[in-house]
Amino acid sequence: MKNLFLTLVFVLGTATSFAGSNVVAEEDAGCIHVTLSCGGEYDVCNFKGTTKQLIKSVLVNDDAVCAD
Amino acid sequence: MKKILLIFTTLISITTYAQNNLNYKLIAKYNYQKQIDSTDEKSKINLENYSLYLNEDNSLFVSDNRIRLDTILNNANFSDLDKLRSLPKPSSNKRIFKSTSSKKITIYDEFYDNIYMYNDTVNMKWKITNIYDTLNNMKVRRAETKFRGRNYIAWYTSEIPISDGPYKFRGLPGLIIKIYDSKKEINYSLIGLEKYKKSKSLNNNYDNEALSVSKSEYTKIKKNFKQNPIPYMESQGAVFSEETKRIIREKFRKRNEKTNNPIELKENDE
Numbered sequence: 001m002k003n004l005f006l007t008l009v010f011v012l013g014t015a016t017s018f019a020g021s022n023v024v025a026e027e028d029a030g031c032i033h034v035t036l037s038c039g040g041e042y043d044v045c046n047f048k049g050t051t052k053q054l055i056k057s058v059l060v061n062d063d064a065v066c067a068d
Numbered sequence: 069m070k071k072i073l074l075i076f077t078t079l080i081s082i083t084t085y086a087q088n089n090l091n092y093k094l095i096a097k098y099n100y101q102k103q104i105d106s107t108d109e110k111s112k113i114n115l116e117n118y119s120l121y122l123n124e125d126n127s128l129f130v131s132d133n134r135i136r137l138d139t140i141l142n143n144a145n146f147s148d149l150d151k152l153r154s155l156p157k158p159s160s161n162k163r164i165f166k167s168t169s170s171k172k173i174t175i176y177d178e179f180y181d182n183i184y185m186y187n188d189t190v191n192m193k194w195k196i197t198n199i200y201d202t203l204n205n206m207k208v209r210r211a212e213t214k215f216r217g218r219n220y221i222a223w224y225t226s227e228i229p230i231s232d233g234p235y236k237f238r239g240l241p242g243l244i245i246k247i248y249d250s251k252k253e254i255n256y257s258l259i260g261l262e263k264y265k266k267s268k269s270l271n272n273n274y275d276n277e278a279l280s281v282s283k284s285e286y287t288k289i290k291k292n293f294k295q296n297p298i299p300y301m302e303s304q305g306a307v308f309s310e311e312t313k314r315i316i317r318e319k320f321r322k323r324n325e326k327t328n329n330p331i332e333l334k335e336n337d338e
Contacts, residue, residue, distance in 0.1 A: 031307070037153055040312055040315070041309075042306060042307060042308045042309070042312055043307040044304075044306055044307070045305050045307055046305050047305040048305075049181055049304070051144070051145060051146075052141055052142070052144060053182070054181070055144050055146065055148070055149065055152070056141065056180065056181045057304055057305075057306065058149065059149075059153065060179070060181075060301075061301065061306060063157070064297065064301075064319060064320065065312060065315050065316060065319070067319070
């Protein structure tokens with residue numbers, strides 16, 4: 001029961017976090033689908049770090065693909 | 069018993085909070101110029117401003133852009149991504165922490181999703197000359213040193229008797245106001261001083277997040293990442309198409325070609 005509650009909190013929390021962003025990042029079965037600022041797309045699957053670390057990695061990936 | 073436990077927990081929280089914040093009364097602000105490509109003099113640019121946060125025992129040298137990013141990142145969620153992407157990127161993610169009681173310098177560097185922490189021992193031997201000048205309305209004196217493959221000229225002032233300066237430079241009987249290498253590829257110039265009567269606090273919570281490594285381990289990890297970032301990115305869960313991988317490889321190759329002029333040309337002191 002506790003695990004179910006935690007899972008729901010995680011899913012709802014993740015959905016809420018993504019809701020306000022112009023940058024598309026959608027969670028699906030352990031993977032997050034990210035659309036880069038220059039239009040490319042990729043997934044992040046089974047990420048084990050914190051939200052802050054995930055955001056940092058998204059920023060670096062965006063820079064790696066999109067920066068001039 | 070519960071009350072004692074509560075007081076004890078509160079005390080631990082306060083102590084932890086204190087350790088994670090750097091208190092300072094003075095900020096020395098420097099403009100940093102660098103020739104990014106050693107083969108192209110036109111690549112000399114004003115990179116950005118850095119701040120040296122100072123108290124009696126410690127200092128922290130960090131890029132202003134890094135601090136701005138950190139301020140948002142500390143409580144960020146995905147709705148902040150666009151805002152974070154629009155901020156100017158720091159030219160370096162290094163945070164250089166010096167303690168007056170030790171020759172060891174602790175460096176926190178960040179790439180990808182991790183912060184790495186390592187110690188660097190710096191033995192800087194200065195030659196103080198009898199050449200004087202005036203900079204920023206302060207009487208300054210010229211000093212020279214060699215540091216990891218470059219010859220440096222520094223101008224320091226005894227009017228601010230703090231033995232510190234930008235980057236890893238310190239050891240003079242006053243604050244370094246300006247320092248540049250003999251080829252003028254690296255240049256830090258003081259652009260302002262902010263003094264506070266009461267201590268201010270800077271969030272310094274890197275210790276909690278940082279992975280402690282040796283300097284050689286750090287150098288190896290960073291070199292591998294710069295040469296081939298994709299395995300590192302994939303190990304952290306990123307799943308790229310072959311086309312995206314090709315773009316990343318190409319961009320990193322071009323970037324590595326252009327940024328070929330590090331501050332430290334040699335690993336160790338001479």
